[in-house]
Amino acid sequence: MSVAIDGVQTSDGRIAQLGIFDVQxxxxxxxxQALLFGKNNTAGVISIATADPTDGLEISGRTSYEFVGDESTTDVAISGPLSETFGARLAVRYRNLDGWLRNTARPIANPFYRAATGAPAGAAQLPGTTDTRPGDKEILARLTLKGEPSDNFTFRAKSFFARNKDAGPGTATQNIGPCTGATPRMYGIADPAADCVVDNRTTIGNLPAAISTTMRGGTADGSPYGKLTVLTQAIDLGWKLGAVSIDTTTG
Incomplete structure (x- = not known):
C-alpha cells in the first residue's frame, strides 16, 4: 500500500509520518488503484488531502504535550484570500521529543579492537553514550496557493518542506536478543549494560572519537545521529473547454 499526499503518490512510508498535519x-x-495512482498500488492507497486556503481570514493554532517522552508539538496555520480570485495558506509544525527510551550504554573495552591491525589506540575503548535520552526534533511547513484567474481555468500549488534530526537508532529501538542469560548479544558479544526485557531501556553507544572523526559526517564525540530533509511540490491545473474538463496533477 502506498501513500498519496494531495494526489501525488510515493512509496516512501516516511512521508506519511511527515505529511499528516493540517489535514483536510x-x-x-x-x-x-492503478487508474488514478499508478501501477504500484495493487494493495491500495492511503490518500491524504491537506487543507486549502479559506474564503475568509483564518488563524489557528494548537499545542500538545506527551508526558512519557516529554514530547511537545505546536501547529500554527494562517489562511485567507489575497484577492477575489487568489488565496493562500501557510501551515507550520514544530515538534520536540526529549526521548521515551533511556540509553544505558556505558564505557567498556572494545571487544573488537586489535592493535595489530593498525587501529588507533583511541579505539580500544567504547565510550558509552553522551545522550541518556535520545530524541528528535523536526520542523514542517506547507505553503498552498490556490486561484481561479478565469472562468475556465483553476490552479493549486502546494510546497512542502520538512527537516528532521534525531539522535540515531536509539531514538526508537531496543536490543532485546538473542540473549545470553539476562543480557542480549550484539554482534555475538554480550552487552553488559542492557537487559532482555521489553522496557524503556536501550544501549546505543557512541563511536570512539578516533574513529568517528575520520568518517564523513562523523561527530567530534562519536554520537550517532540521523538527518532528513524533504522538499515536495504538487501542482493541480484544471481547464473547462465547453463540456470537456481537463485536469492534471504534477508532483
Missing part, C-alpha cells in the same frame, strides 16, 4: 481529509482506498 484522509481516505483509505482498497486496491488495486
Amino acid at each position: 481529509q484522509v481516505e483509505v482506498l482498497k486496491g488495486p
